[in-house]
Every structure is written in structure tokens, then in C-alpha cells.
Amino acid sequence: MDTKQAIVARTDIGMGTGKLAAQVAHASLSAYEDADERTRKAWKGSGQKKVVLKASSESGIFELADRAEREGLAHAVIRDAGHTQLDPGTVTCLGVGPGPEETVDRVTGDLPLY
Amino acid sequence: MDTKQAIVARTDIGMGTGKLAAQVAHASLSAYEDADERTRKAWKGSGQKKVVLKASSESGIFELADRAEREGLAHAVIRDAGHTQLDPGTVTCLGVGPGPEETVDRVTGDLPLY
Numbered sequence: 739m740d741t742k743q744a745i746v747a748r749t750d751i752g753m754g755t756g757k758l759a760a761q762v763a764h765a766s767l768s769a770y771e772d773a774d775e776r777t778r779k780a781w782k783g784s785g786q787k788k789v790v791l792k793a794s795s796e797s798g799i800f801e802l803a804d805r806a807e808r809e810g811l812a813h814a815v816i817r818d819a820g821h822t823q824l825d826p827g828t829v830t831c832l833g834v835g836p837g838p839e840e841t842v843d844r845v846t847g848d849l850p851l852y
Numbered sequence: 853m854d855t856k857q858a859i860v861a862r863t864d865i866g867m868g869t870g871k872l873a874a875q876v877a878h879a880s881l882s883a884y885e886d887a888d889e890r891t892r893k894a895w896k897g898s899g900q901k902k903v904v905l906k907a908s909s910e911s912g913i914f915e916l917a918d919r920a921e922r923e924g925l926a927h928a929v930i931r932d933a934g935h936t937q938l939d940p941g942t943v944t945c946l947g948v949g950p951g952p953e954e955t956v957d958r959v960t961g962d963l964p965l966y
Binding site: 747765766767770785851 | 859861871872874876877879880881884899900902903904933966
């Protein structure tokens with residue numbers, strides 16, 4: 739099984755580069771922990787394939803999370819604690835997968851690379 | 853125990869923003885998996901505190917990895933598979949921790965925020 743993880747990050751909230759990277763890492767780990775053992779192993783064994791994609795709004799993130807849920811994919815919506823830069827509770831990212839590459843692409847395949 | 857993870861990323865190899873975020877996420881997960889169960893739980897339970905820091909060379913990364921090793925901290929050096937942007941095997945990031953905040957700061961505390 740070819741597996742993949744996609745992390746979708748908002749472009750409309752002015753995150754700096756380091757902030758963005760930390761939020762993406764948070765989404766990656768949280769979605770990973772939502773995946774089943776077999777999928778985790780397949781994904782790690784094949785080098786943790788991962789893409790970072792852009793979404794332009796909070797509603798875009800929720801729509802994708804809903805689609806991931808309906809596809810049965812591991813996923814996690816990340817909110818910032820708000821100590822710096824953002825208001826507390828601001829949605830920053832969505833992690834989708836690891837999961838079968840085709841299924842992940844059905845959810846996030848139309849989004850541009852970050 | 854206050855716990856923390858630091859991810860150190862190279863600034864001298866011209867990674868784009870999405871590439872950087874993906875490499876940081878890779879380092880975060882790999883170092884996390886190198887930590888013991890108790891530390892993992894403490895870190896997740898307190899919101900996965902995470903900072904992204906800058907290093908300006910490969911030798912800087914290796915020096916920090918050695919210091920993390922000597923402090924007994926979980927850590928992981930990440931190399932890029934090199935399908936895009938970078939030469940295969942290029943060292944991109946180092947994940948340090950999760951571990952006790954003080955110990956992580958002894959290793960990475962002098963580095964600037966990304």
C-alpha cells in the first residue's frame with residue numbers, strides 16, 4: 739500500500755515561517771496518532787511521505803476535515819494555544835493521514851503546494 | 853516535569869517554506885519516537901510545546917546532535933530523500949526531545965528562533 743500524509747495550512751492568518759513549521763509538525767504528529775498501527779508502520783517504512791498544502795480559510799479546513807472523516811482517514815484539526823502571534827484557539831492546520839495515497843489525494847488533491 | 857521539543861533547521865540550503873515545514877514535521881515525529889513513553893505522555897498532555905530554531909550549517913547540526921546524545925535526550929537527524937529541491941541525503945533538520953525543558957535548553961538554548 740502506498741501511503742501518504744497531507745498537512746493543510748492556512749495562508750490567511752499571517753503565520754511566520756517558524757510558527758508555520760511548528761503548527762505543521764503538530765498536525766503531522768496528531769494525525770499520525772489517529773491512524774491505525776498497520777498504516778503507521780507502512781508509512782514509516784516507506785519514508786514518511788508528506789506534503790504541505792495551502793488552504794485560504796478556516797471554513798476550508800473544516801470542509802476538508804469533514805471529507806477526511808467521511809473517507810475514514812486519520813485526521814486532526816490544530817488550534818494554536820495563542821501565546822504568540824495568533825489569538826488563542828485559532829485554527830492553523832489540518833493533518834490528513836497517513837493513509838492510502840489515493841484516498842488522501844481524493845481529499846486534498848486539488849490544493850496547491852505550500 | 854515541564855517538557856519541550858526543539859527542532860533545529862538549516863538556513864543555508866535554501867529550503868522553501870513548505871519544504872521546511874515538512875522536514876521539521878519529519879524531525880518532530882522521529883525524535884518523538886526516540887523518547888521514552890513517560891516523557892512522550894508528559895509532553896502530549898501539556899500541549900506538545902515545540903520551538904523551531906535556526907542553524908547555519910551541517911556541522912552545526914551534528915554538533916548539537918552530539919550534545920543531545922551526551923545529555924541523554926531523544927533526538928533525530930533528518931536527511932532529505934532528495935526528490936525535489938535538495939541533493940539526496942542532504943541533512944535538513946535535527947529534532948531534540950521531547951525532554952525536560954531545562955535539558956533541551958542546555959542543548960539548543962542559544963539558537964535564534966526561526
